Structure formats: structure tokens, C-alpha cells
Amino acid sequence: MMNSKIEISKQSTKNIEEFLDVIMLKIELPLDEKVDLKEKNKAKLITIIQELVSNGHKEKEAFKIAIDRFAEFNDLHSETVNFNKESKTFKNFKNISLLAYILLFGSLRSIFIVKQSVRFYIIVSLIGGILLVIKNNAITIEKYKNLIRIFDGSIILLIILFYQNGTFSLLIKDLLTLLTIILYISWYFKLLFNRKLI
Structure with missing residues (x-):
């Protein structure tokens, strides 16, 4: 009775959905x-989590x-290991992507506008560029790997030209x-969250 009142976080619910x-x-x-099977198993997992939290x-x-x-119950141990590994990889990839774009795009603008700190912004741009290369090398779906590289390079050239x-x-x-960055980043992260990049 008591455990049914325990609410689990949205993140746990999202993690259950991704796992299923x-x-x-x-x-x-x-x-x-x-869909029915997924919903039944989702309810079971939520109940187990609620019981464990109440304990x-x-x-x-x-x-x-x-x-x-x-x-263990469903003989899916290898799937669980793979899911946990994929989930960690996805989070790391997402964080590197965010950091690469923030450092690179933000500092490129500043190089041309803030004349006093050009060296600093060049260094920040280089760090962003290195993260961009790491991110692009981590893309595992070949269909998008070269496309993302071309678009990343085109956006950088476009910013410099602007x-x-x-x-x-x-x-x-x-x-x-x-506007250009927002359109590109929204497309990129839509691909990422739809698991089309890694």
C-alpha cells in the first residue's frame, strides 16, 4: 500500500521507457x-522501484x-549490460556535442567582435574544434557521419563569413x-535523440 504513493522521478520513468x-x-x-507488453513491463518495473525506494x-x-x-527473470542480462553501456555512451556523446558547439560557435563570434581577448577566444575555438572532431569520430552511423562533418564545417565557414x-x-x-545555429543544432539533436547518430 505504502509503496504505491511513492512517486518516481521523470528521469527514472524515461530510463525505464528507453530500456523497454x-x-x-x-x-x-x-x-x-x-505496446501492451511494454506498458505491463513498465508498470512492473515502476512497482519494483517503488518497493525498493520504500525499503x-x-x-x-x-x-x-x-x-x-x-x-534475470526474463533472461535478458546481456541486454541490460548493453543498455547501461549505451546509455552512458549516449550521455557522454550528448555532453561532448553540447560543449563542442558552445565553445566553438560562441568563441568564433567573439574572435571577430572582442578584439582585446583574441588569443583567449582562439584557444577556446581550438578546444571546441578538438571536441567537434572527437564527437564526429564517435558517430557510428556511417550515413550521417560525413554529412555531419560537412554541415559542421559549412556552419563554421558561414559564421566566419558573416x-x-x-x-x-x-x-x-x-x-x-x-538563426542558422539554432536551425542546425535543433536538426542535429533531433537526430541524436532519435538514436540516428550513435
């Missing part, structure tokens, strides 16, 4: 049956225990650059 999505990909059933476990620890129990061009005011340059 991986499992469901490997099961050959009609879509409606897969004093922290939620992250409870999630790992619940997944292990689920995997800020070297004397025709537009700084406000227009900033707006054009920001």
Missing part, C-alpha cells in the same frame, strides 16, 4: 501487442536493481548566425 524500447526492438510481435534504497540504485531483476562581411550591422550578423 531497446528490448521491444528485439521482440517480433505485432505493434499493438508490443530505503536511493532511486538510482533502485532502478539498477529493478532492471537487473527484470533481466562576421568578416562589412555589409551587415552587428545585430543582423548576430541574428543570422543565431
Whole structure:
């Protein structure tokens, strides 16, 4: 009774969904049956986590225990190991992507605008560029690997051209650059979160 009142975090619910999505990909059933099976297993995992939390476990620890129990019961231990490894890889890739784009795009603008600290921004750009190379080398889906490299390079050249061009005011340059970056980054992260890059 008591454990049904314990709410689990959105992150744990999302992690359960991701885990079950991986499992469901490997099961050959009609879509409606897969959806039912996923919902039943999601409810079971949530109940197990709630019980563990009510018994004093922290939620992250409870999630790992619940997944292990689920995997053992359903003979899916290797899937669990792969899921945990993929989840960690995905988080690292996402963080490197964010850092690469923030450092690179932010500092490229500053190189042309803030004349006093050019060396600092060049160093920051180089760090962003190195992270960009690391990120692009980590993309495992060949279809997108070269495409992302081309787009990354094109965006960098576009930013440099925007800020070297004397025709537009700084406000227009900033707006054009920001719009371009937002459109590109939203496309990139949509691919990333749909698991089309790694």
C-alpha cells in the first residue's frame, strides 16, 4: 500500500521507457501487442522501484536493481549490460556535442567582435574544434557521419563569413548566425535523440 504513493522521478520513468524500447526492438510481435507488453513491463518495473525506494534504497540504485531483476527473470542480462553501456555512451556523446558547439560557435563570434581577448577566444575555438572532431569520430552511423562533418564545417565557414562581411550591422550578423545555429543544432539533436547518430 505504502509503496504505491511513492512517486518516481521523470528521469527514472524515461530510463525505464528507453530500456523497454531497446528490448521491444528485439521482440517480433505485432505493434499493438508490443505496446501492451511494454506498458505491463513498465508498470512492473515502476512497482519494483517503488518497493525498493520504500525499503530505503536511493532511486538510482533502485532502478539498477529493478532492471537487473527484470533481466534475470526474463533472461535478458546481456541486454541490460548493453543498455547501461549505451546509455552512458549516449550521455557522454550528448555532453561532448553540447560543449563542442558552445565553445566553438560562441568563441568564433567573439574572435571577430572582442578584439582585446583574441588569443583567449582562439584557444577556446581550438578546444571546441578538438571536441567537434572527437564527437564526429564517435558517430557510428556511417550515413550521417560525413554529412555531419560537412554541415559542421559549412556552419563554421558561414559564421566566419558573416562576421568578416562589412555589409551587415552587428545585430543582423548576430541574428543570422543565431538563426542558422539554432536551425542546425535543433536538426542535429533531433537526430541524436532519435538514436540516428550513435
